[in-house]
Amino acid sequence: MMTRLQDGVKPVVRWGIGHALPRTVLRAAARRGDLQARLVAEAAVSPTAALSGLFDEIRGHGPLYKGSFAYVTTSHAAVREVLTSNDFRAGVGAGSDGVLARLSEWSASDRLHPIAPPSLLATEPPDHTRYRKLVTRVFTVRAVEKLRSRTEEIARELLDALDPGRPVDLVEAYCALLPVTVIAEILGVPPEQRQRVLELGTAAAPSLDLGLPWREFRAVESALADFDAWLGGHLDRLRAEPGEDLLSQLVAAREDGVGLTDLELRATAGLVLAAGFETTVNLLGNGITLLHDHPDQLAALRAEPSLWPNAVDEILRVDPPVLLTGRTCLRDTEVAGVRVRGGSVVTTILAGANRDPEVFEDPTRFDVRRENAREHISFSAGRHYCLGAALARMEGEVGLRTLFDRFPELRLTPGATRRSTRILRGFEHLPARLR
16 A cells, blocks of 8 residues: 555656756746746747857856856857766766755656666766677667668658658658668667657657656656567567667677676667667758758759768757757866866756857858868767767768758748757658658
């Protein structure tokens, strides 16, 4: 009886600490003009370009702005310093002591979560090093280039299935299906289960956000539980019938005679699977929109196709799939000459760093010929640099080039809607006519 009561109370406590309390604090701070709180509020309703003025306001306060909840930085140099420093750990917690910390520990879910250990996003060395080493080999530039021809084939098949004379939602019919098909093949997911994986990943995407309403929080927790259960079944199938895919290799992989535990395996596999398509869906949708709205840049790519790889980096710079990431200071230190006390949180605004005028000339301009476009920080930096960066770049290049080559008269039509998530930035619907 007592156990059932606790199981019913724990989700309420998790929501209160992780969402209700921060949302209340940030709303009050936003009314006082706090820039960090304004960013959280505006990110839910504004495209990245519309946030540029706010990035500049934060930057105007120096390399670090002290918000109500954390330090915030849009400085390219400060963002990179925080992300590469050993004085910071990944993630944002309730602290190591105090009532909130004890309640957070008591109410913690035993389900997988993308920003809770043993996820790669939330662990540090030596565990992080061990997990990452086992996964890295499939995402090397050489390994990804071997996937290029198959990705081109998938893109052509998806476009062949479209009726050029009918309206189409490009997110539903193309942007989502291309990366989920690629990552599913890498991870040995059968074709008949890929739609289910796509649905679960989409439902769980808000799990990265702060301040979720109760109903959405419960929906996300349910999606995470379903995803965990699906993963367990998929891994059991691969144990029984291993293939040449990455997950079969991970199941059998050993480092100094030690393999991943079942929990570590599910956490690593789940993150690679979800991250392998969620952010690329956003990259493709954001790229289609930018190129459609800047026909001169699309014309430059048609005249000079060798610019496509650079164009993908410029898309990542101007409208990155991930807005920000957080770090917790482990000990008293300095960032860009500013003293930061141990236990403090620093929010690094990746999209803001990508528009730092100290690094990028005329930073709001979209320019596929920009010489230093690759200096963006959309893939993070340091030990948590995105494992799938090479794969995302390749899929972005292949997906966008194939689409615009096939349908040069493509036009977006009214009705585009952006995702309501704050951290992940992209389109939920992107209606278009192909010709």
